[in-house]
Amino acid sequence: MPSLEEELFPSTPGKFKIDRGHTMNRQFNRCFASTSTMFLWALFLIALTASYLSFQSFVDSGSRYFTASWGGIQWEKQIRSSAQIHRSKGMSVLVTGAAGFVGSHVSLALKKRGDGVVGIDNFNSYYDPSLKKARKSLLNSRGIFIVEGDINDARLLAKLFDIVAFTHVMHLAAQAGVRYAMENPHSYVHSNIGGLVTLLEACKTANPQPAVVWASSSSVYGLNEKVPFSESDRTDQPASLYAATKKAGEEITHTYNHIYGLSITGLRFFTVYGPFGRPDMAYFFFTRNILQGKPITIFRGKNRVDLARDFTYIDDIVKGCVASLDTSGKSTGSGGKKRGPAPYRIFNLGNTSPVTVPTLVHILERHLKVKAKRNVVDMPGNGDVPFTHANISLAQRELGYKPTTDLETGLKKFVKWYLTYYGYNRGKAVH
Ligand SMILES: O=C(O)[C@H]1O[C@H](OP(=O)(O)OP(=O)(O)OC[C@H]2O[C@@H](n3ccc(=O)[nH]c3=O)[C@H](O)[C@@H]2O)[C@H](O)[C@@H](O)[C@H]1O
Numbered sequence: 001m002p003s004l005e006e007e008l009f010p011s012t013p014g015k016f017k018i019d020r021g022h023t024m025n026r027q028f029n030r031c032f033a034s035t036s037t038m039f040l041w042a043l044f045l046i047a048l049t050a051s052y053l054s055f056q057s058f059v060d061s062g063s064r065y066f067t068a069s070w071g072g073i074q075w076e077k078q079i080r081s082s083a084q085i086h087r088s089k090g091m092s093v094l095v096t097g098a099a100g101f102v103g104s105h106v107s108l109a110l111k112k113r114g115d116g117v118v119g120i121d122n123f124n125s126y127y128d129p130s131l132k133k134a135r136k137s138l139l140n141s142r143g144i145f146i147v148e149g150d151i152n153d154a155r156l157l158a159k160l161f162d163i164v165a166f167t168h169v170m171h172l173a174a175q176a177g178v179r180y181a182m183e184n185p186h187s188y189v190h191s192n193i194g195g196l197v198t199l200l201e202a203c204k205t206a207n208p209q210p211a212v213v214w215a216s217s218s219s220v221y222g223l224n225e226k227v228p229f230s231e232s233d234r235t236d237q238p239a240s241l242y243a244a245t246k247k248a249g250e251e252i253t254h255t256y257n258h259i260y261g262l263s264i265t266g267l268r269f270f271t272v273y274g275p276f277g278r279p280d281m282a283y284f285f286f287t288r289n290i291l292q293g294k295p296i297t298i299f300r301g302k303n304r305v306d307l308a309r310d311f312t313y314i315d316d317i318v319k320g321c322v323a324s325l326d327t328s329g330k331s332t333g334s335g336g337k338k339r340g341p342a343p344y345r346i347f348n349l350g351n352t353s354p355v356t357v358p359t360l361v362h363i364l365e366r367h368l369k370v371k372a373k374r375n376v377v378d379m380p381g382n383g384d385v386p387f388t389h390a391n392i393s394l395a396q397r398e399l400g401y402k403p404t405t406d407l408e409t410g411l412k413k414f415v416k417w418y419l420t421y422y423g424y425n426r427g428k429a430v431h
Contacts, residue, residue, distance in 0.1 A: 070149050070156055076163050079118055082145035083164040087114030091325065094166045094210070095119045096199065097173030098146050101278045102215065102269070104135040105314050106170055106321045107144050118164060119146035120156075121173065126180070126187075127279045134421075135276055151195040157202035168325050169203055171196070171214035177280050178219060179382045181241035192245035196252055204260040209331035211263035211343075213324045216250055218270040218310070218350065218388045219243035228391035231268075231346050240383025250346065257344040261333035264343070265324045270350030270390050274314030274410060275417030282357065283311070283411065286372070287364055287418055295373040298357055301386040306356035307379060308387040312349065313405035313413075320349040323399035350390020351403045363408055367415040 083092045093110055097103035098119025111117045119139060123129050136146050149156045151173050160166075175184075175191040196214075203210055221229045223237040238244040253264045273283050286296045301307050329343040361372050379386070395401035405413075 070147055070159075075147075078145045079147065079160065079163050082118045082143065083116040083166070085114065085116045090115045091167040092116035092164055093118070093168045093170050093325065094160060094164070095170045095172065096151050097121055097171075098139065098144070099123060099132040099136045100172055101274075101276060102272060102314070102317060102321070103170075103172040104139060104276060105274075105318050106172065107139055108142060109318045109322055110170075110325075111139075111142050111144050116164075117144050118160065118166075119144060120149055120151065120160070121146055122150040123148060126175065126177070131276070131279065151199045152190065154198050154202065157199065158205070161202055161206040165208060166206070166210045167208075168328065169199070169210045169212045169214075170321060170325060171199060171212060174215060175245075176242070176278065178240045178242050178384060180280065181383055185241050188241050188245045192242075193248055193252070196249050200253065200256045200262065203262055203331075204256055204333060205336050207334050209260070209262055209333050211265075211325070211328035211331055212253070212256075213265040213267065213321065213328055214249070214253065216266040216268045216346065217243065217246040218268050218348070218390065219385065220247045220250065220268060221388065222385060227387075228352065228389040229348065229350075230391040231348060231394055239385050242383065254344060257342055259338060260336065261331055261338035261340060261342045263329050263331040264345070265328050266346040267320060267324060268346065268348045268350075268390075269317060270310040270312045270348070270388055272312050272314055272317050274414055276421075277314070277414065283360060283364070283414065284418075286361060287368065287415065288422075290364060290368055290370050290372045291424065293370075293373070295375045296361065297375045297377055298361065299379040299384060300376055301379050305386065306358055307384070308354040308356045308389075309360075310350040310352065310354045310388045310390050311360070311407050311410070312351040312390075312403060313407075313410035316351065316401075316403035316405055317349055320347070320395060320399060320401045323401060327399060345398070347395040347399065347401070348390040348392050349395060349401065350388070350392055351406075352390055352392050353406065354387055354389045355407045360407065360411075363411050364415070367412050 085092055093115055095103050095107045095117055098107050099121035103119065103121070107117045107119055121132065123132050139146060147156070147160065151157065173191065173195060175187045181188050203212055218229065219240060220235040220238065220243055221233060222235065222239045222243055224234050226233055235247055238247055250266050253266060256262045257264045273281065277284050279285060289296045299307055324347065332338060332340040332342045361374070365372055392401060
């Protein structure tokens, strides 16, 4: 039997030099017995070549069609409408990670006061994407459009800056989570370093350049023992790859500020929690386990010392983010060239009152009215740090940042949201 290739390309040079025997020759002779058959074959080959070439150029010029669902007149219209500013001296902000925890809250706050907001999010499955879709629906209902795409997609970013002259970028897309970095180290490099550079390249090239405010992390303080943590403290002893990529982000943004005149503000968030939060964080999955009657594992530090975090409520973080955007100052570059010095700032956004993990569990038990099944173990060497504590005086001075929600109040709001969102059925959360 002739191969498919032989059937379609009977005149391929070389093919017919091979003597395939009598049967083959008979078929060949039958095929080309008349001129009209040959003509039809020629037409067929021309059509095949033409469609192959046009397919190739389609693939080359539009590989995005195979990887993402963006583009088109309707799509651009939605972006323009979402970016529209509805207050005087308002801004148009590109929010990366807009379907994420902090991203969705910041987007809503900006939109509420009349700023233009366009979101971008890749809706990855690091945690339940249905929660991200729910946040997206909420944002859509307030007139915020979220582009489904990746910050590593330079063509998409260029297109967005083509459509809208964003005045600001609120960069919150990242691979979060301290302990997951041991499982999937490359996802941290991909998002927190590769994605950041791709985004900064787009920002530096944009004309006008936007001011960039982005999420660093309290984890950059790593093994620093001087408390409370101040922005001028050592940050060269990260305890996890997550922390290392955030620290790298601070250095990378510095170079873009230095070379291209991008206005940069890095925000070191301290364990942010609240409604619509991240299910990979302890307060969130402790709640789920307590309601489901499952045990929770509480890590304990050296010499049986409790671990503590400067838990910071989402609304306080949002105020810090918005104030950072408002005070960011302008980028000075254009056409990829620096025209003068631009601001480079780093702020702690914490709560300034660390609470131990066992206390966090007590508060949850009280709000949930269910007793936790505790399993206390020594802190594994998984990237955790024993405590965090923010000095926020710089943010207070420069941004007017003043957190107002303590853990007791914040967790009460979280639990209320959790029970409304997931439901509560005799100790079983419905997921
Ligand atoms: O501020 C940040 O920059 C980071 O904050 C957050 O990290 P963390 O402060 O580590 O929060 P989270 O995981 O909720 O653990 C809280 C506490 O529970 C303890 N913990 C945790 C898990 C467990 O099973 N048991 C336990 O005791 C654990 O040892 C810890 O003491 C963000 O996730 C991270 O993305 C980053 O933004």
